[in-house]
Amino acid sequence: MTMTDALAIEVERLRLRYGTTDVLHDVSFQVRRGEVLALLGPNGAGKTSTIEILEGFRMRSAGRVEVLGVDPARGTEQWRARMGIVLQSWRDHPKWRVRELLAFQGSLYAPYSTAQVRRPWDIDDLLAAVGLTAQAQQPVKVLSGGQRRRLDVAIGLVGRPELVFLDEPTTGLDPKARRDFHELVRRIRDEFETTVLITTHDLDEAEKLADRIVILAAGRIVADGTSEQLTRQIAGHDEVRWVQGGEHLVRHVPDSTAFARELFAREGAEIHELELRRASLEDAYLSIVRTTESSDGDAADIEAQTNGAVR
Numbered sequence: 001m002t003m004t005d006a007l008a009i010e011v012e013r014l015r016l017r018y019g020t021t022d023v024l025h026d027v028s029f030q031v032r033r034g035e036v037l038a039l040l041g042p043n044g045a046g047k048t049s050t051i052e053i054l055e056g057f058r059m060r061s062a063g064r065v066e067v068l069g070v071d072p073a074r075g076t077e078q079w080r081a082r083m084g085i086v087l088q089s090w091r092d093h094p095k096w097r098v099r100e101l102l103a104f105q106g107s108l109y110a111p112y113s114t115a116q117v118r119r120p121w122d123i124d125d126l127l128a129a130v131g132l133t134a135q136a137q138q139p140v141k142v143l144s145g146g147q148r149r150r151l152d153v154a155i156g157l158v159g160r161p162e163l164v165f166l167d168e169p170t171t172g173l174d175p176k177a178r179r180d181f182h183e184l185v186r187r188i189r190d191e192f193e194t195t196v197l198i199t200t201h202d203l204d205e206a207e208k209l210a211d212r213i214v215i216l217a218a219g220r221i222v223a224d225g226t227s228e229q230l231t232r233q234i235a236g237h238d239e240v241r242w243v244q245g246g247e248h249l250v251r252h253v254p255d256s257t258a259f260a261r262e263l264f265a266r267e268g269a270e271i272h273e274l275e276l277r278r279a280s281l282e283d284a285y286l287s288i289v290r291t292t293e294s295s296d297g298d299a300a301d302i303e304a305q306t307n308g309a310v311r
């Protein structure tokens, strides 16, 4: 296997311009096969535009892009059959019954079945995996919002994709459905080594699911690393609270456990109501995005921050 075979996605100095506005500026990142990558960023950062370029739905202005070894601008039907896509917006198939729609969508992938990957996914198994067995015979139009979202996910997975794009897949799902969905993503990664690129505004979800996180802000990559690496990047954001001599005290420190140990060694029995709060991915995300926004879009500043980001 060459280095390129080990990568599902390679993006190098990608640029996108709408009219006179640059939306993506020299975006570079890679996704390894079998990896779950979360693409995070504020509204309007350029996540959907990036994904649409990778899917072959939008032309780039400059840069090099390879998805499953192919330039998406020249992607064939055979290449497309190896990918699954779950878009933000609903598809309109109101009269179809759930099982019938999935079976039809699945049949489109049958010609692309290989000895290694049997396509499509067994429909009853897939219905069970997304929690729609009870709705199998219902028309799509009577599904609730969350059930409809599960069906969107099932449509994205029915072709047993090597790579799946999930654009905010859990919006509108209840907590149980969200947890089931997380299990499903782990299952397709572990059992089928599916590569997953997910966009989400739910940082807890990104932390739980993603092997790696890329943050896009104002069309630039401002961080790229594991959740732990990103969180460590904002060292000094752990919070320690305690009561001593009737006084409520708060400190922000790089390592709350080490600080508490030292505090106890020094003050011992004087310490009451000790609380430690570790910096979360959300703290890291907000800090990274805030720094980017406060630099007022100055390219030189952003370049300097990007060089300092975890890579």
Ligand SMILES: Nc1ncnc2c1ncn2[C@@H]1O[C@H](COP(=O)(O)OP(=O)(O)OP(=O)(O)O)[C@@H](O)[C@H]1O
Pocket: 018, 023, 041, 042, 043, 044, 045, 046, 047, 048, 049, 050
């Ligand atoms: N067809 C278009 N013509 C002009 N500008 C566009 C077009 N599509 C998107 N944009 C602009 O490009 C920028 C990036 O949009 P994009 O939809 O990629 O962001 P996003 O990160 O996916 O946002 P969200 O989190 O809100 O979905 C935005 O400023 C948007 O207004």
